[in-house]
Amino acid sequence: MDKHTPKHDAFIRAIMGNKQIALDYFRASIPQNIQDLLDFSTLRQLPDTYVSKELQKSISDIVYVCQKASGNGEVKISLLVEHKSYVDKYTPIQIGSYIFSGLLKQIGNKESPSLIIPILLYHGADRWEYKTVADLFENPEPALQQFIPDYQYIFHDLGQISDEEIQSLHNKFLAASLLAMKYSALKDQLNTLLPTILTLASEVDRNLHKSLLFYTLVGNPLTEEQFLNLIKSVPNQKKEAIMDIFEIFEEKGWKKGIEEGRAEAEQKIETAVRNLIKQSVLTDEQIASAMNVTTDYVAEVRNNLAAE
Numbered sequence: 001m002d003k004h005t006p007k008h009d010a011f012i013r014a015i016m017g018n019k020q021i022a023l024d025y026f027r028a029s030i031p032q033n034i035q036d037l038l039d040f041s042t043l044r045q046l047p048d049t050y051v052s053k054e055l056q057k058s059i060s061d062i063v064y065v066c067q068k069a070s071g072n073g074e075v076k077i078s079l080l081v082e083h084k085s086y087v088d089k090y091t092p093i094q095i096g097s098y099i100f101s102g103l104l105k106q107i108g109n110k111e112s113p114s115l116i117i118p119i120l121l122y123h124g125a126d127r128w129e130y131k132t133v134a135d136l137f138e139n140p141e142p143a144l145q146q147f148i149p150d151y152q153y154i155f156h157d158l159g160q161i162s163d164e165e166i167q168s169l170h171n172k173f174l175a176a177s178l179l180a181m182k183y184s185a186l187k188d189q190l191n192t193l194l195p196t197i198l199t200l201a202s203e204v205d206r207n208l209h210k211s212l213l214f215y216t217l218v219g220n221p222l223t224e225e226q227f228l229n230l231i232k233s234v235p236n237q238k239k240e241a242i243m244d245i246f247e248i249f250e251e252k253g254w255k256k257g258i259e260e261g262r263a264e265a266e267q268k269i270e271t272a273v274r275n276l277i278k279q280s281v282l283t284d285e286q287i288a289s290a291m292n293v294t295t296d297y298v299a300e301v302r303n304n305l306a307a308e
Contacts, residue, residue, distance in 0.1 A: 008123070008184060009060050009081045011215040015177050015208060016062045016079060019043065024171035026064075026077060029119055029156045038075060042067040047286070050078065050102030050116070055094055056294055058082070065114070076102065076116045080153075087128045089136065095120065095153050096133060118153040123181040130155040158182040163193075167200065173208060176201035180216050187220060194230055269293065273301050 016022045023043055027035065043066040051061050062079040080098065082091070095118050102116045122128055134148050158166075158178055166182070169175040176197045183190040194216060201212050276287045277298070284298040 008181065008215075011177070011181075011211060012079070012081050012121070013060075013062060014211040015174070017045065018208065019045065021171060021174050021177075021208075022062075022064060022079075024169070024174050025079075026119075028169055028174070029154060030077075030117070031154070034117070037069050038077075039067045039069045039071075042074075043077075046076075048105075049285070050098055050105055052097065052101045053295065055098060055101075058088070058091075059094060059098065061098070073112075074114050076114050078102070078116055078118050080118055080120045082120060082122045082124070086124065087126050089131060091120070092131055092133045092136065092153075096149055096151060099151060119156055120153055121156045121158075123158040123184065125159070125185050127159065128155075128157055167196070172200045173204040173212075177212060177215075180212060184215075190216065191220070191226070198230070270301060273298055274305060277302050277305060 016025065022045070023040055026040070026043075030038075043064055046063045046065055048063050049061055050063065051059055060081045062081070064077045064079075065074055066077065067074050078098070080095065088094075099116050099118065103113050106113050132150075132152065134145075134150065137148060140148065158181060161178075161182075163179065163182075166178050167175050169178075179193055179197050179200070180190070183193060197212070197216065201209055273287060273293065276282055284295045284302065287293075287298045288295045
């Protein structure tokens with residue numbers, strides 16, 4: 001795994017840090033009978049992670065919490081971002097590990113255990129069917145079935161949701177983001193949909209819009225001509241944000257500019273990590289969770305600071 005987690009994870013963190021977008025996503029992905037048991041008016045994000053060190057290479061999480069509609073206790077809602085680009089049949093075991101890691105952390109924090117609702121977001125190109133831990137065992141004897149862990153999770157496979165259904169979402173920026181993720185590995189289809197994606201995303205604040213632009217354009221083999229044609233298709237009020245990115249690309253040439261944009265983003269992350277370390281308040285694990293990097297990366301930056 002690279003020092004920085006994949007750009008997909010970084011993008012999801014950027015948009016899901018917005019409470020309204022997160023709320024609209026949960027309303028779109030959580031079954032209605034479960035939503036009826038939750039009080040979304042109390043929804044808030046936690047600066048926490050339940051991902052163990054062993055799981056960091058395959059899964060990262062974004063944790064929200066809300067009260068039950070009954071007022072009796074609260075529930076954690078965890079969006080699990082799948083890093084693997086291939087179907088892994090053992091993911092249900094990893095999710096189980098995540099659930100118990102979260103419960104153990106709650107107990108370690110002297111909290112009463114709260115239920116954890118895991119939502120697995122998958123946007124890979126291969127078809128992935130929902131499986132549970134029980135599906136991994138072939139015909140266990142009835143007396144032995146009681147020893148198989150029994151839990152469910154919400155599986156959100158963008159590949160199995162039509163473009164029309166995604167575009168019909170009430171939150172149009174969320175719709176644009178999910179479309180961009182769905183076709184992130186299919187550049188021809190993505191480039192065809194770019195005018196639609198950017199038009200859907202036009203009514204959102206500048207920082208979120210830029211996050212979407214970088215996600216769709218950095219590393220995208222668009223020619224300069226294609227890029228300029230794209231600008232013409234975007235509403236006037238959003239052309240400025242696209243031109244800001246174009247200037248980064250153009251400064252040292254179109255292809256070099258793509259790497260320049262990536263390098264600039266990585267430099268900002270390193271600076272932020274350095275500042276958090278200097279404050280001497282957070283652990284490496286907390287900094288890694290907040291900045292969407294690995295604990296090894298934080299440790300490396302800490303060592304470099306000590307050597308300066």
